[in-house]
Amino acid sequence: MQESKLKFSELEMMIFTLSLIGAILLATLIFGQLGFAWAFSVVQILMFTIHFVVLIRTKNPVYFIPTGMYGLWGLTFFPPLAHSPLHEVFAVISVFFLVGFIWVLATKKINWRYREILELAAKPVTDASDGFTSRPFVSGQANFSRNEALGLARFLLKHVICFPIIEAERIVLVIPRVMWVYLLGFRRSYEEATYVALAKSGEIIVRIAQSDYQKFKNELTFDQLCQSLGELFKQFLQHYQEGEPQKIIHKLNSI
Amino acid sequence: MKNHSRQEFKAIQRLASLLAKEYAEDFLRLLVIYKNISASEAAARLGLHIKTAQDFLEGLAEADILEKKEASERKRPYYRYSLKRNTIEISLALDTLYQPQPSSSLFALKIRERKNSGALFKEGQGNRIAALHIFTGEGRNREEKRLNLTPCQGRFLFYLPFPTEKPLKVKEIMAKASLSEDCLPEIQDLLNIMGKHGILDQE
Numbered sequence: 001m002q003e004s005k006l007k008f009s010e011l012e013m014m015i016f017t018l019s020l021i022g023a024i025l026l027a028t029l030i031f032g033q034l035g036f037a038w039a040f041s042v043v044q045i046l047m048f049t050i051h052f053v054v055l056i057r058t059k060n061p062v063y064f065i066p067t068g069m070y071g072l073w074g075l076t077f078f079p080p081l082a083h084s085p086l087h088e089v090f091a092v093i094s095v096f097f098l099v100g101f102i103w104v105l106a107t108k109k110i111n112w113r114y115r116e117i118l119e120l121a122a123k124p125v126t127d128a129s130d131g132f133t134s135r136p137f138v139s140g141q142a143n144f145s146r147n148e149a150l151g152l153a154r155f156l157l158k159h160v161i162c163f164p165i166i167e168a169e170r171i172v173l174v175i176p177r178v179m180w181v182y183l184l185g186f187r188r189s190y191e192e193a194t195y196v197a198l199a200k201s202g203e204i205i206v207r208i209a210q211s212d213y214q215k216f217k218n219e220l221t222f223d224q225l226c227q228s229l230g231e232l233f234k235q236f237l238q239h240y241q242e243g244e245p246q247k248i249i250h251k252l253n254s255i
Numbered sequence: 256m257k258n259h260s261r262q263e264f265k266a267i268q269r270l271a272s273l274l275a276k277e278y279a280e281d282f283l284r285l286l287v288i289y290k291n292i293s294a295s296e297a298a299a300r301l302g303l304h305i306k307t308a309q310d311f312l313e314g315l316a317e318a319d320i321l322e323k324k325e326a327s328e329r330k331r332p333y334y335r336y337s338l339k340r341n342t343i344e345i346s347l348a349l350d351t352l353y354q355p356q357p358s359s360s361l362f363a364l365k366i367r368e369r370k371n372s373g374a375l376f377k378e379g380q381g382n383r384i385a386a387l388h389i390f391t392g393e394g395r396n397r398e399e400k401r402l403n404l405t406p407c408q409g410r411f412l413f414y415l416p417f418p419t420e421k422p423l424k425v426k427e428i429m430a431k432a433s434l435s436e437d438c439l440p441e442i443q444d445l446l447n448i449m450g451k452h453g454i455l456d457q458e
Contacts, residue, residue: 127419130370131417132371132418133417135412135415135417136382201382205382223417
């Protein structure tokens, strides 16, 4: 297995997860079993809401599994429903969803692909001469129609690989570290984000944000890194045009 | 701007500033009425301080509008001023303010962004850079200067080679950016600024 060229990049999600665990522990310590039930069910309802919004935005039916699991856990542990006749039904069904969720995680079906994309982009780059600039890079031309670009954008959104922002002259595929920020509508612009844009003129434009460039262990030669990221998306586009978009997933899973 | 045109511009600035004085019209009328006049006479007539009148007259004499002759009365020498001409014309050829570099030499200039230049580029709509942020000084004296770019400059900067890329000729970058020669003066100005702040590598 090839050594990763990236540093640890999951800090935001780790802080989010630890905060939720911390909140549950604190509630348990202060209020005992009832505190645990309240805190745990509130966290599950929060996760249900997040995944439900993602299900709506991505239209990916796989998200029905985590949405259902978190929803049912929320209902199972929600104290006012503790004596409901449906309580045990929720708990039993949630076990099936849990099994489904384990399958979803094992098959990387809802994984964000930030790391994989940057790893694939960095793979052919061996020089480390830095040369970072905040300007976008024109990585070449490709032949595609707007409909093909839109189709690719929909596919990448469905599989939470990129978040597309549609403009009149181009389709911007943002590669966020935390996909929820875009999916939940906290951010709408690609300012200071890493993206690949498919322009109407056929140009493939790449911009790697400074914060993402700093995630690499070495100061990889910047124009080569941008070029490589552009080439990667050209391959994605080609797979989509050839009617084999699943090859995009296989490529990302190869990392 | 070349030296002689800079001097001409300064002279026009000085004259214009004299003519912009509140008392200038009355003063000039006085100079038309009187065959010649001293600073103290003019000051008394217009209710000005003698130094103010003296400066105004000296300024017009420097601009070659007045003739200045020494006179003596009760041992103390002083000057009397008279009009040398009856019209004041201000003419400024704006072309002299900008001497473009010959386009052939600018076209042939090979450039790229300098590594670790510290400049920040704000992207605009379409393939162009909207603004260039330049940082000068260090620590507490660090200052940020924002340059809003014209469409020509923005498109040119969008296609400027990266610091680790091979430098390209200005002509090649302009071709990539689909820019016409009309944009050359704006691009030259941008390159001058970038060169001055160490953002460009030139060959």
